[in-house]
Amino acid sequence: MTGYLIVSAVLLTCGVVCMASKRNAVGVLMGVELVLNAASVNFVAAAEFGPPAVPVQVATADAIGVGLDGQIAALFVIVLAAAEAAVALAIVLAFFNQHGTADVDAASELRG
Amino acid sequence: MLAAPPAADLALPVEPAEAVESVTLAGWLSDGVGLDGFWALAVAAAVHAFVLLNLFGVLPAVFIWVERKWSARLQDRLGPTRVGGRFGWLQALADGLKLIQKEDLVPDAADGLLFRASLYVPAISVLMAFTLLPFNDRWVAVASDCGLFLILAVLSLEVVGVVLGGYTSGSKWSLLGGMREAAQMVSYEIPLALTALVPVIAAGSLSLREIGVFQAGWMFPNWLVFANPFCAAAFLCYFTVAIAECKRAPFDLAEAESELVAGYFTEYASFRWSMFMLAEYASMFVVSLIATLLFLGGWWTGIAPLDAALTGLNDWRPDVGVEGFGVGGYLANVLFAGVVCLKASLLVTVQVWVRWSLPRLRIDQVMATCLKYLTPIACVLLLGATLWPLGLLATLGRPTVFGSTFSASPSPLGGAIVEQDSALPNGDGEAGEALR
Amino acid sequence: MTGADALFGVFAALACGGALGVAAFRSVARMAFSLVVCLSAVAGLFFLLNAPMVGATQLIVYVGGTVVLLIFGVMLTDAGVGRRMKIGLLETISMTFIAIGLAAALGWTAVGLGRAIPGAPVLDEEGVEIVAATPDTLRPIGLKFLGLGGESGVGFLLPFEIISVHLLVVLIGAAYLARAKRRVDATPETPPEATRETASDGLGEQA
Numbered sequence: 001m002t003g004y005l006i007v008s009a010v011l012l013t014c015g016v017v018c019m020a021s022k023r024n025a026v027g028v029l030m031g032v033e034l035v036l037n038a039a040s041v042n043f044v045a046a047a048e049f050g051p052p053a054v055p056v057q058v059a060t061a062d063a064i065g066v067g068l069d070g071q072i073a074a075l076f077v078i079v080l081a082a083a084e085a086a087v088a089l090a091i092v093l094a095f096f097n098q099h100g101t102a103d104v105d106a107a108s109e110l111r112g
Numbered sequence: 113m114l115a116a117p118p119a120a121d122l123a124l125p126v127e128p129a130e131a132v133e134s135v136t137l138a139g140w141l142s143d144g145v146g147l148d149g150f151w152a153l154a155v156a157a158a159v160h161a162f163v164l165l166n167l168f169g170v171l172p173a174v175f176i177w178v179e180r181k182w183s184a185r186l187q188d189r190l191g192p193t194r195v196g197g198r199f200g201w202l203q204a205l206a207d208g209l210k211l212i213q214k215e216d217l218v219p220d221a222a223d224g225l226l227f228r229a230s231l232y233v234p235a236i237s238v239l240m241a242f243t244l245l246p247f248n249d250r251w252v253a254v255a256s257d258c259g260l261f262l263i264l265a266v267l268s269l270e271v272v273g274v275v276l277g278g279y280t281s282g283s284k285w286s287l288l289g290g291m292r293e294a295a296q297m298v299s300y301e302i303p304l305a306l307t308a309l310v311p312v313i314a315a316g317s318l319s320l321r322e323i324g325v326f327q328a329g330w331m332f333p334n335w336l337v338f339a340n341p342f343c344a345a346a347f348l349c350y351f352t353v354a355i356a357e358c359k360r361a362p363f364d365l366a367e368a369e370s371e372l373v374a375g376y377f378t379e380y381a382s383f384r385w386s387m388f389m390l391a392e393y394a395s396m397f398v399v400s401l402i403a404t405l406l407f408l409g410g411w412w413t414g415i416a417p418l419d420a421a422l423t424g425l426n427d428w429r430p431d432v433g434v435e436g437f438g439v440g441g442y443l444a445n446v447l448f449a450g451v452v453c454l455k456a457s458l459l460v461t462v463q464v465w466v467r468w469s470l471p472r473l474r475i476d477q478v479m480a481t482c483l484k485y486l487t488p489i490a491c492v493l494l495l496g497a498t499l500w501p502l503g504l505l506a507t508l509g510r511p512t513v514f515g516s517t518f519s520a521s522p523s524p525l526g527g528a529i530v531e532q533d534s535a536l537p538n539g540d541g542e543a544g545e546a547l548r
Numbered sequence: 549m550t551g552a553d554a555l556f557g558v559f560a561a562l563a564c565g566g567a568l569g570v571a572a573f574r575s576v577a578r579m580a581f582s583l584v585v586c587l588s589a590v591a592g593l594f595f596l597l598n599a600p601m602v603g604a605t606q607l608i609v610y611v612g613g614t615v616v617l618l619i620f621g622v623m624l625t626d627a628g629v630g631r632r633m634k635i636g637l638l639e640t641i642s643m644t645f646i647a648i649g650l651a652a653a654l655g656w657t658a659v660g661l662g663r664a665i666p667g668a669p670v671l672d673e674e675g676v677e678i679v680a681a682t683p684d685t686l687r688p689i690g691l692k693f694l695g696l697g698g699e700s701g702v703g704f705l706l707p708f709e710i711i712s713v714h715l716l717v718v719l720i721g722a723a724y725l726a727r728a729k730r731r732v733d734a735t736p737e738t739p740p741e742a743t744r745e746t747a748s749d750g751l752g753e754q755a
Contacts, residue, residue, distance in 0.1 A: 005658030268612025
């Protein structure tokens, strides 16, 4: 369990650094993907190792750990990440067509 | 854990009578030779990986030779005749040697690291698919519950290497090839998955092994291609999409030599180029093998008495000094694996035939074929295959046309509860393969 | 050391290395490649965690879909391979501090949590540890989605449907966003039909 949590922590840190330090909008998106993946690693690890959601009476696979709820949460994370990437990329493309660059610092028109 | 002791028996839940006691290579190493658990597992995994790697390496060489001979015949030529005797059967080896000797070029404009790294992605993804393919009901490296889904997943990795390789070559031709590839592969994955689901609905399992076992008996009507009209149509649809997925003509827009020099691998030379070719020919075999397993009866010959005789070999177990090792069973497995490889090779030959017979489409035609025709057709087939058993149940009173030889999709709840207890054991990596 | 531990080491190293690469590389193409390595290794971790279904979904949706989409975006927006965008010294220093702080906090929590939940062995009635011998989670997941067979009886059908509708909206929205732009800067010398179709199709399908 510890190992998986540490991997997840590394992924999250790298993702946050990436989001904050990249000036290319696609790079920022990649940071978001890393953060989401850190979350799903935790979900699946909890599904395997976490305390049982229900008292263990039957020796079935889904009575172990948090059970499959964690895995299902991870599935949702993956699907939503795909949706998020599609929308964000469409915005980036629209921005690129407008300004000719994908530099997030150039998006300052609405600054007060 | 996944790497827990390798599956001792891959015996089937549906055919308990045939569950002859078998011994895995890892089991034999730890019990007979005396290695400890981890090392026995590691050695067994290494042996299996070596076998699969050779299969992965040798098959493309064979198919390249087949393609050269067969295309030559189609064009009224002779093809290779000199190397290795009369039929030029060593031509692929000679080609390989020639390629290795060539200079290893990396263009100045390319991103060196990525240019060198990305060519391994297609090869690795296809090799991973080999570990998931069952060659008969006991020879499968990873017998996963969602085997088909996993294979489609690892095959979809191929596109990443191609796109990155094309993009980082620093050449316009490669870039265009890579972009076409990205658009084409990502679009064609949808009809591929949908058409592959049609036989899955008929068989009621995503495990390729269970689907294969399901098709035992006479060719008609037990093979899934004959299961219902939607399956037959799905087979044609799947095969078309599979050709596109392998980037073969008439869908080879990513490497269209009349427009893009060589598309995404324009800048690659020598052995790096041949890695792409290796992946392409191996993936032709993989999609053909999936088609065989899903539609064409898997490893069964389709002639019930012959299959029964081959299965009967399992009982022939002369003593050869290794406990649990049945010579007859091993022989049967080899023969079944030969049958499935033969069927898949025939499909590869058909792919070659198609390639040298049809003209190449335009890129917009390729995309239109996929999005306007193949995807809707695949959706209709999926829906039809779902409704077919229900319709038959309402009219004929049974889920299939041809009596009770096989049952269409079991009720989800009942099937799940029965199967859950006796679910297939899963090995880690190559370790689950049983050596009989 | 068991086989599982060894494999965990390999996958964890690959995942962390890939993540560091994404954060460290300046060239977007290299970042994309590191992301592929990282996400594939995470899929490997999922397989180790007896979640082949999640792992396969990760590969097919994330690596085969989302990342290809990202690379596509890189191709469409980048001026040339390896063009880097510089960031300031101040930003670099502050980022380093944030990274170290975050890593320390998360690492401390991870170790603490790992001690608190030491992978509690699940025992059956006779006191034998149940190792999750069957990684076949496909059918249980399906039943869980439908709300059948689970002890709690609460399924995920509603969230599943909401997500489906959400995805449909996203698909249409993304296609619209990418499309409307093209109409605006359609100059007299419009790009040939082929390229336009390729671009919007690749996008629409991905969502």
